[in-house]
Amino acid sequence: MIWNEYHECMERDQLAELQGERLRQMVERVYFNVPFYRNKLQEMGIEPGDIRTVDELQNLPFTTKQDLRDNYPFGLFAVPQQDVVRLHASSGTTGKSTVVGYTHNDIMMWSEVVARSLTMAGITKSDIVQVAYGYGLFTGGLGVHYGAEKVGASVIPISGGNTRKQLQLLEDFGSTAIACTPSYAAYLGEALIEEKIDRSRLKLRAGIFGAEPWTEEMRAQIEKSLGIKAYDIYGLSEVIGPGVSMECGCQNGMHVFEDHFIPEIINPETGAVLPYGELGELVFTTVTKEAMPLIRYRTRDLTRLHADRCDCGRTLVRMEKCVGRSDDMLIIRGVNVFPSQVESVLLEMSETRPHYLLVVSRENNLDTLEIQVEVEDQFFSDEVKELEGLRKRIGANLASTLGLHATVRLVEPGTIERSMGKAQRVIDNRKLK
Numbered sequence: 079m080i081w082n083e084y085h086e087c088m089e090r091d092q093l094a095e096l097q098g099e100r101l102r103q104m105v106e107r108v109y110f111n112v113p114f115y116r117n118k119l120q121e122m123g124i125e126p127g128d129i130r131t132v133d134e135l136q137n138l139p140f141t142t143k144q145d146l147r148d149n150y151p152f153g154l155f156a157v158p159q160q161d162v163v164r165l166h167a168s169s170g171t172t173g174k175s176t177v178v179g180y181t182h183n184d185i186m187m188w189s190e191v192v193a194r195s196l197t198m199a200g201i202t203k204s205d206i207v208q209v210a211y212g213y214g215l216f217t218g219g220l221g222v223h224y225g226a227e228k229v230g231a232s233v234i235p236i237s238g239g240n241t242r243k244q245l246q247l248l249e250d251f252g253s254t255a256i257a258c259t260p261s262y263a264a265y266l267g268e269a270l271i272e273e274k275i276d277r278s279r280l281k282l283r284a285g286i287f288g289a290e291p292w293t294e295e296m297r298a299q300i301e302k303s304l305g306i307k308a309y310d311i312y313g314l315s316e317v318i319g320p321g322v323s324m325e326c327g328c329q330n331g332m333h334v335f336e337d338h339f340i341p342e343i344i345n346p347e348t349g350a351v352l353p354y355g356e357l358g359e360l361v362f363t364t365v366t367k368e369a370m371p372l373i374r375y376r377t378r379d380l381t382r383l384h385a386d387r388c389d390c391g392r393t394l395v396r397m398e399k400c401v402g403r404s405d406d407m408l409i410i411r412g413v414n415v416f417p418s419q420v421e422s423v424l425l426e427m428s429e430t431r432p433h434y435l436l437v438v439s440r441e442n443n444l445d446t447l448e449i450q451v452e453v454e455d456q457f458f459s460d461e462v463k464e465l466e467g468l469r470k471r472i473g474a475n476l477a478s479t480l481g482l483h484a485t486v487r488l489v490e491p492g493t494i495e496r497s498m499g500k501a502q503r504v505i506d507n508r509k510l511k
């Protein structure tokens with residue numbers, strides 16, 4: 079089933095027309111209602127009527143996270159405060175949080191895109207959806223909640239954490255779908271075994287996982303340990319929250335809801351727009367949002383877009399799994415390293431668990447990388463020789479993928495801190511110095 083066949087399966091030229099019209103209206107709205115944008119557009123000599131087609135998007139300025147910070151908290155809002163019905167904020171890793179606002183119509187649109195997303199994962203009103211994303215300023219919990227209600231599913235608003243209770247409700251309420259971060263899903267898979275819960279007693283069949291990068295290898299592990307199909311959902315607070323894009327049953331990239339969010343891929347260094355298929359930074363323009371519309375918002379997420387038709391029948395472009403964020407990229411002795419590369423290598427090996435930590439330090443002016451890896455119980459034997467062999471094999475596999483020598487430290491199962499939300503995969507001690 080397709081939730082909104084009209085918009086999800088539109089011919090591309092018809093979609094471009096719709097986007098152009100919505101873009102025109104949006105530029106007009108921000109020009110007259112957001113001083114920040116009016117100044118920016120005036121500086122560039124752009125009048126509201128100048129932008130009429132989606133091809134002209136490239137003439138507009140970028141918006142960055144710094145712009146949001148500079149206008150903290152409500153400076154980019156395009157509506158009076160009495161029209162704002164919800165506020166969310168993302169804490170971010172550095173500095174002040176970024177605040178986002180929603181009008182009533184924005185909440186309706188958000189529910190719609192999440193309903194479309196859940197429908198892609200086969201969720202219907204017959205499902206029982208356990209929402210284990212955090213509820214609060216984070217958009218994950220409430221965002222998925224409203225969409226699941228719109229679909230008509232029975233929603234369990236358990237929020238994040240409290241793993242015992244999660245397992246108990248999975249079993250007692252017969253949840254058929256769970257929404258949480260992939261790292262937490264991996265932990266739930268382990269916890270099932272620890273709590274000696276027989277998987278055949280669960281009705282779980284789908285997982286809606288996102289909010290952090292995760293690899294195909296991680297997907298395979300989660301699908302196996304929970305006995306489900308795992309779907310990738312993407313989004314960011316600034317654009318709306320979860321539901322910017324979502325994987326369909328073909329699991330071949332996430333369809334972007336382009337009738338609301340126009341994606342572009344740019345070269346992060348030059349800002350030039352790149353063609354479909356090329357790796358670069360993802361940029362979004364929101365064309366229907368009322369409270370806080372954004373023009374060409376730089377996400378810092380690195381991925382590719384593909385416009386060829388998907389077997390599911392949807393014509394919306396698909397974005398690949400994110401490689402990571404440009405600000406997650408570590409530069410170690412001049413070599414670029416993404417935590418997702420490490421994850422791929424580790425999880426390709428059956429001896430390791432999906433929990434790992436990269437510790438970067440600097441000794442005698444030289445960067446060092448230690449990778450802590452949890453080893454499956456049965457391999458964490460006392461046979462030092464065997465463990466040493468495993469350690470060396472992991473080291474060799476990492477070296478050939480990363481092009482860099484890392485020190486591998488095997489740790490006992492359960493050692494690395496489990497996260498109930500977004501996992502922390504990197505400790506960079508260089509920043510502390």
Ligand code: DLL
Nearest residue numbers: 168218288289290291311312313314315319320400
């Ligand atoms: O993480 C919204 C969300 C909630 C998405 C629940 C999916 C599910 P923020 O806290 O603002 O919003 O963080 C946004 O998280 O720029 C990406 O770097 C990362 N991210 C989100 N989804 C994915 C994903 C939510 N599926 C930032 N794959 C984004 C990789 C993701 N990274």
